Amino acid sequence: MTTWTLAPEAFDSSDASALRREYYDEVASRYWQRSATAEEIDQGLSGDGAEQLTPPTGQFVVGRYGTKAAACGGVLMLDAERAELTRVFLRRAFRGRRGAGILLETLESEARKLGARWMVLNTRLDLIEARKLYVRNGYAEIPAYCSGPYMEIWYGKEL
Template identity: 75%
Template sequence: MTWQLAPEAFDTVDATSLRRDYYDEVASRYWKRPATGEEIDQGLANDGVELLRPPTGQFLVGRYDGEAAACGGLLMLDSERAELTRVYLRPAFRGKKGASLLLELLESEARLLGAARMVLNTRLDLVEARSLYVRHGYQEIPAYCTGLYIDICYGKDLVRRD
């Protein structure tokens, strides 16, 4: 059983399915009830995902034994900072080291786009995600943006691997 992670267009069948599952999980946890298909569609409409391709970003899909299992994106905020976004592993694939591999590749892709720092925002109730980020060297930082679903921000300097 192995992971394969690679850049992939955000609108492939697998990427779209992963993005829908991501939004379903984070929305359902926030609302404390299952999100409807219509709510998921509304949440994904005009969400800026089209920026998650070079030179403004990147989107990755992870497969475990060929099955679409994980995704994540990065968005260049400026010439030095990239924002980590849409990091998601389907529940059946958690605990199999995929999240760590996904973060490492996202950081590598950010460096390729010129980023020296990665930042992210998340909610306090997403404790698993917050734990993952801290384990990988992300530290709490002052807010770099505002929004309804932003409770805490993290940042990490990206070490060059030339």
């Protein structure tokens, strides 16, 4: 039986980099309603702050289904007690195999290790599947804690 294995990994490892590229491609392509170009993906990943997803400021996690890199996500400490969930992604071929819930549990555990008592996140209204995932896993809508062009709804959860 194939199982999920999730563990912290450098945000710039080959598997993590490939997953981050696919994440950006998917969210950008949905937003623009067309395929993102390689140049647009490169530009989006350049200076995206992923280097902060390492202790003590954060953590990046890669999930494998069997031996295949299939999922990723990060937590970023916003202050002493709040962590932000970011870059949550499952490759399409691995969706529906309970990996998303395991990924969230792992990211929440990593946030606790960094001292977080609350997890927050922001997302877009059109990312309906992600929003359903967060609510299904105990996240509730909260007031905006930040602002930006791709931030339309905010969620939080006590850890």
